[in-house]
Amino acid sequence: MRVVYFALFVLAFVVITIVVLDPQSAPAVAAVLAAVASFVLALRAARGPSPATRDAGQKRRPSRGKRATPRWIIVDGSNVLYWNPVGPSLATVSDVLRLLESQGFQPVIWFDANxxxxxxxxxxxxxxxxxxxxxxxKQILVAAKGQPADPLVLAEARKRRASVVSNDRFRDWAEDHPEVTRPGFLIRGTHGPEGAALKDLALVPQQAA
Incomplete structure (x- = not known):
């Protein structure tokens, strides 16, 4: 293309010289220049964008990274409900959920039917x-009437390979779920005037994420 541009420059110089020497030939010369310009534009369009332009466009495209795997954690809602000595409160549960989310967890919570x-x-x-x-x-589950939520909490944790937030020891279900004795599986907590606090959260194994 550089050769073409140089040739056009020379042609323009010659045309200007002709017009200066013979003003009456200006219309014909202008028509020739217009035809040449149209030819050059068509040639450039057929060649497409330059490699530098294509590379720049590719660099601007956002990369599609892999979605991060959710770091699930199961909350025994009917247990957390009573963490504050004042009495059962969904505000207590909400504080615990916000604390878990602030630590990068995605909570799934089970409640008893009542x-x-x-x-x-x-x-x-x-x-x-x-x-x-x-x-x-979709992250809130309520047990059917007459169905205790405890085994559902443990089954959910096993399915998602997650730990459980609860002060319950789940002794009645330890035979079917021996993982309740594993360090980092059960995360205990408290709730008071300063909000929610969780113990042993750092012990949650990465494979439970």
Whole structure:
């Protein structure tokens, strides 16, 4: 293309000289120049963008990295509900959820069927609880009436290879779930005027993430 541009420069110089010497030939010369310019533009379009331009465009494209694997942790909601000595409160549960999220965990929480009656005098399901806890509905589970949530909590933890936030020792279920005795599987906590606190959170194994 540099050779073409040089040739055009020489041609323009010659044309200007002709026009100066013979002004009457200007219209014909202008038509020739227009035709040559159209030819050059068509040639450049056919060649496409320069390698430098293509490389610059490729560098601007955002890379698509792999999505990070969620670091699940299971919360025994009906146990955490009573962590504050004042009595059962969803505010206590909400504080624990926010603390877990601030540490990079993605909580899934199980409640007994009577959770709504414990805190408000009426039945509450995942949809009602999600509005209070500010947690996606799909991460909130409520056991069926007459079904204890404890084995469901442990089954959820096994499925997701996650630890459990609870002050319960789950002794009644230790035979089927020996992992309850493993360090870092059960995360205990408290709740008071200064908010929620979790013990042994640093012991959660990476494979439980």
């Amino acid at each position: 959770v709504g009656y414990k805190v408000g005098g009426d039945w509450m399901g995942p949809w009602e609880l999600s509005k209070v806890l500010n947690l996606p509905q």
